[in-house]
Amino acid sequence: MLFKKIFVLYSFFLSGAVVLSGCGLGTEGSHEHSADSACIENAKEITTSDNRTLCVTLTSFKADSPFEAGFKAPGKSTQTVFISDSAGSPINVTNDAVITGISQYPMMFMNNGHKHSAPYKAADVTAAEYGVYNLDVYYPMPSVKMDGTSTGRWEYRVMLTDNNGTADDTTDDKLHTLSFEPAVEMLMSSKVFRAIAKNESDTYKNAMGITAPRRYSVWLESVAKVVSGEAVVKVYLTAEDMQHSSMTMGKPTAREAEHVHGDGGAMGDADSQTYPAVHAPMDMMGTIMKTILHDAVGTVADVATVSVKASTDNGITWTTLTAGMTHKELGYYSAPVPMTAGDVDMKIKVTVDGNVMTKTGAAADGIETTAMPSLLFSATE
Numbered sequence: 001m002l003f004k005k006i007f008v009l010y011s012f013f014l015s016g017a018v019v020l021s022g023c024g025l026g027t028e029g030s031h032e033h034s035a036d037s038a039c040i041e042n043a044k045e046i047t048t049s050d051n052r053t054l055c056v057t058l059t060s061f062k063a064d065s066p067f068e069a070g071f072k073a074p075g076k077s078t079q080t081v082f083i084s085d086s087a088g089s090p091i092n093v094t095n096d097a098v099i100t101g102i103s104q105y106p107m108m109f110m111n112n113g114h115k116h117s118a119p120y121k122a123a124d125v126t127a128a129e130y131g132v133y134n135l136d137v138y139y140p141m142p143s144v145k146m147d148g149t150s151t152g153r154w155e156y157r158v159m160l161t162d163n164n165g166t167a168d169d170t171t172d173d174k175l176h177t178l179s180f181e182p183a184v185e186m187l188m189s190s191k192v193f194r195a196i197a198k199n200e201s202d203t204y205k206n207a208m209g210i211t212a213p214r215r216y217s218v219w220l221e222s223v224a225k226v227v228s229g230e231a232v233v234k235v236y237l238t239a240e241d242m243q244h245s246s247m248t249m250g251k252p253t254a255r256e257a258e259h260v261h262g263d264g265g266a267m268g269d270a271d272s273q274t275y276p277a278v279h280a281p282m283d284m285m286g287t288i289m290k291t292i293l294h295d296a297v298g299t300v301a302d303v304a305t306v307s308v309k310a311s312t313d314n315g316i317t318w319t320t321l322t323a324g325m326t327h328k329e330l331g332y333y334s335a336p337v338p339m340t341a342g343d344v345d346m347k348i349k350v351t352v353d354g355n356v357m358t359k360t361g362a363a364a365d366g367i368e369t370t371a372m373p374s375l376l377f378s379a380t381e
């Protein structure tokens with residue numbers, strides 16, 4: 001009965017392939033399930049402050065073109081969290097009496113002892129009435145190498161805000177934390193969904209304690225269908241830093257989880273790599289949102305100017321991508337870019353505070369065809 005109800009809900013929303021078991025989920029969760037468990041296999045259980053048992057599952061079963069389903073790196077992974085009660089009815093965090101927010105927190109524990117986070121998106125709650133939440137992560141590194149060996153372990157936490165049964169009282173809210181362990185696999189196709197670029201004059205002290213050029217990542221976020229010789233491309237720009245520095249990061253308040261995105265940042269850990277969104281200062285109704293980066297000696301520097309351009313003719317002509325202007329869009333850049341359907345090689349030119357970022361970190365010297373990194377993807381019409 002329970003299985004059937006959940007299956008019906010899933011099918012209704014997905015109207016496609018359903019992957020509930022196995023796929024990328026760690027096996028540890030199964031230990032938590034006794035024979036009389038209220039939740040299906042691979043689901044995590046919590047008990048709310050009003051004494052309900054909730055079942056939470058994590059899957060990555062579909063993705064919009066040009067992305068592939070599944071937990072893949074490097075690049076954006078499209079992830080779905082499904083929350084139901086023990087009877088299989090969906091939990092809607094936008095109107096539930098007690099559970100009022102959802103957020104995520106990815107962290108990789110490397111076999112070499114280092115740890116780092118990943119950039120992630122705000123939770124998409126537009127399908128909350130079905131108990132379905134989209135929580136995308138931009139994984140910088142796989143946990144499973146091409147030959148099947150492990151590089152470490154991704155711990156992916158889903159946090160649910162519980163208002164302790166007291167409506168409109170945020171002071172005694174608590175977080176339920178559910179830990180999943182997705183096996184993040186190396187992207188096997190010839191596509192490139194993350195372009196890395198740097199500049200020798202923009203350095204910081206990295207996770208190994210070495211002063212090196214800061215790596216900027218341009219993550220492909222979406223490519224719309226080609227219409228009249230162009231397609232709207234959106235990318236997300238992050239930098240590497242060693243301290244929690246993104247002002248867009250934070251614990252979600254009730255009903256506000258959808259406004260929070262961030263770098264999965266350090267949360268007090270001075271030794272973990274972070275990936276703050278990079279954008280020029282933006283005035284958000286009187287609050288100046290800015291990207292704060294640290295150099296090799298820990299000095300704080302505000303990012304003042306950012307430019308992101310794309311070229312699909314090998315660096316001859318460049319299209320300026322427009323910076324997102326809302327809280328949710330900070331660090332995102334988009335514009336219609338000329339292209340035809342099929343394989344696209346899109347060069348990316350990022351300039352931060354006057355420093356043009358190249359593949360090697362050396363100056364481009366006008367040879368932009370080879371100096372600039374590419375995003376490789378298939379466009380459709």
Ligand SMILES: [Cu+2]
Nearest residue numbers: 108110141152
């Ligand atoms: Cu790693």
